Amino acid sequence: MKTYEQMDFHPTSEQLVQVLCEKTQNDNPLFFRVLVAYYFTVIASMMRCSIATHDRGNIPVNMYALALATSGAGKGFSTNIVENQVINLFRTRFLEETFPLLAEVNIGKIGAKRAARKGTDTDEEIEKARKEFDGIGPLMFNFDSGTPAAVKQMRHKLLMADAGSMNLQIDEIGSNLLGNIDVLTTFLELYDVGRIKQKLIKNTTENVRVEEIHGSTPTNMLLFGTPAKLLNGSKTEEELYSMLETGYARRCFFGYIRHAQSHKQLTPEQVYDALTNQQSNQFLQKLSDDLESLADMSNVNRQLLMSKQTSLLLIEYRLKCEAIAAELAEHEEIKKAEISHRYFKALKLAGAYAFIDNAAEVTETHLYNAIKLAEESGEAFDSLLTRDRNYVKLAKYVASSKVDVTQADLVEDLPFYRGAMSQKVEMMNLAIAYGYKNNIIIKKAISDGIEFFRGETLQETNLSKLTVAYSTDITTGYRNEAAPWEQLHKLTQAPNLHWVTHHLKDGYRNEENCFNGFDLVVVDVDGTVDISTVKLLLKSYKYLLYTTKRHTDTEHRFRLIFPSTYHLKLDAKDYKEFMSNVYEWLPFEVDNQTNQRSRKWLSNAGSYYYNEGDLLDVLPFIPKTSKSEERKxxxxxxxxxxxxxxxxxxxxxxxxxxxxxxKYALVLVDAGFVFEDIRKKVLSLNDKFPDPLEEAEIMGTVMVTVAKQLAKQ
Known part of the structure; x- marks a missing residue:
C-alpha cells in the first residue's frame, strides 16, 4: 500500500478545488475538497450508482460531510459556484428529463404488480399510483431542513420512481443544529444502505397509510458553517458531540479550517485577473457539460465492479485503520469509531470518483484518491476533537478584548459562561492558569465592587530585537532601535550615551511619549553588594552587568540588565508597581527610585560581564494578576x-x-562575617527549611568549605 505522501487527490476534483481556491482567494483547500467530493457523490447517488463488492453485496454510493471554516473563507461563494456553474446542467436535465422518465416507467411497474396481487384493473392501479406519486409533491434536489415524517414521505417518492437520492444541506449549522435534531437522527439510520423502519400511524379516512415499498434510497448530507457558532461551548456543541458519539463520527467526512489563508499580497488587478480567469471559466463550463452527460438514462443504476486487487487494497486499508484504532485508549471511543470505519467512507467516495470518470469499475487509483481525502478528513476530525475547552475560549476572549470586561459582558457575549458564581469563578481560574502556560496574562481589578478583567496575549521576547532608545542628549533626539542581546554591551560601553528601555514618540523623553512595550529590566546597585556576591546569587539568570562611572574596587556600583521572558506592555502606573515588585524580589538592596518608564540610563566605558542562564520570568511581577497575588x-x-x-x-x-x-554561607563570607557568625546564620536558615538537614552534615560539608574560604583571605 502506498504511503499517504505517495497518494494523489482525484484529478478532476483537485482541479475544481484549485479553481475555487483561486476565486475565493483562500489558499486552504480542505473545505473545498470535502465540498467537491460531496457534490460529486450527489451526482452519482442521484443516478443510483452502486458498488458490487465481493463481501458485502451492492453498496450504494453516498456521502455525509461536516465542513467548517471561518467567516470569509468562501463557503457561500464556493457553494454557489459549484451549484450554479458546475452541477447546474446535470440538475436541470435530471429533474426535467431523467427523473420523470424513470418515475413513469416504475409507476407502471408498481401499478401492474398491485393489480396482479389484488386482481384489480391495471390501468386503475397505475392511475392510483400516479396520484400517490404526484400527491407527495415535486422532487427536491436538496433541502435544508425537514421532519422525519417529511423525509420518509420524500423517500417514498424516490422508491416509487426507483431513482434519485435525498440530499440534506444545512448552512450555518451552528445556528440550525438544534432545530434539526430529529431529521439528523433519521439520516443517521439511512447512511449505510439507505433503509429505515417505518413509523406506525393510525389509519383513517383522512389519513390513509400508503402501501410500503421495500427498497433502498441513498442519502447525502452536507453540514457546513463557522466553527465559532458550532463549537460555542453551549448546548449546540454538546449536541454535536453527542451526534458524533451516536454514529456520525464514523459516517462523516470532515473539513475543519480554523484560519483561512488568504492571498494577502495580491494587488487589486491580480485579484481581478483571478476572479475573471478565462481558463478557469472554460474548465468550469466543460466540467458542467461533462457532468450533464452523466444524467443520461444509460447511466441509471450503474453497478461499478471491483477487481480482486482493489478489494485487497481496501482490506489492507481497513486492517490498517483497525490496528490504529486498537491502539487508542478506552476513553477515545469517538476517535476509534471514526478511524475503524474510515475505509467504508473511502469505498463510497471511490465509487463516486469512478462514476464521475465514467468508469466501469472502481480502480485502485480511485480508491487511493478517496483514501487520500479520508486521511486528510481524519486529521481535521482530530482537530475537531481537540477544540478549545470553555476556559480556553474564555482566556482567549479576555485577551482579545480591547477594553476591560465585566461579569455582565462575559455572560452576554459568551454562551458557555453560565451557571452559579462559583462555576464562573472556577472557569476564570482555569482560564488564568491556562494563560500562564500559553502566553496569555489576565488581570483583575475591582472598582466600586465591580470586577474588571483585562487580558493580553504575551509575545515572547526576541533576543535579537530588544527594545531600546538612545541619544547623546538627556531629553531629545532619541533614536528607537531593536538591539541584539549579544551586542548590547556596545550601547552600555559607548561614551556619553543616554538610553531607555522603551521606544519614544518623536525622540523626546518623557513619560507621555513612552510607547507601551519593553523586554529589558534594569536595576541600579549603588555599593550595597559586591559583584562577586551578585554573580553567586544570580548564577541561574541571564543578565548583562556593567559598572557605572562611580564604581571603585572598594565600593561596587553597577547596573544589571535582565532580558525578560515576554515583551510586556504596561502603562506608567502598572510599570511602576511592576518594578517595585522586582526590587522586592531581589535578595540585595537596589535603587528603588528608578521605577519610571522614561527613566534614562547613562553608558560608561567601564567593565561588563554577560551571564548565561534563564530569562527573567516576569509573570509574578505583573500587577493585578493571580500570580502576583500568590507572590505577595x-x-x-x-x-x-x-x-x-x-x-x-x-x-x-x-x-x-x-x-x-x-551559597548562603559564601555570600556571608563575601560580606565579611566571621566563622562563628556564619555558622549561626547557616544553622538558623536550615531550621527554616521544611525538612532541615542534620547539623553534622552541615558542619562536615558547608562549614568545611567556609573555613577554607576564610583561610584564603
Missing part, C-alpha cells in the same frame, strides 16, 4: 525572613538544601 501571599508568609534568607529558602527546591546553604 508568599512574602507575607515569609515576612520573618530578610530578603537574602527568603531568596535562599525559595531557591532551595531548585538547588537543593546543601547547595542552598553553601
Amino acid at each position: 501571599a508568599l512574602l507575607k508568609d515569609q515576612q520573618a525572613l530578610d530578603n537574602l534568607e527568603r531568596w535562599m529558602v525559595n531557591q532551595c527546591s531548585q538547588d537543593g538544601r546543601n547547595n542552598t546553604l553553601l
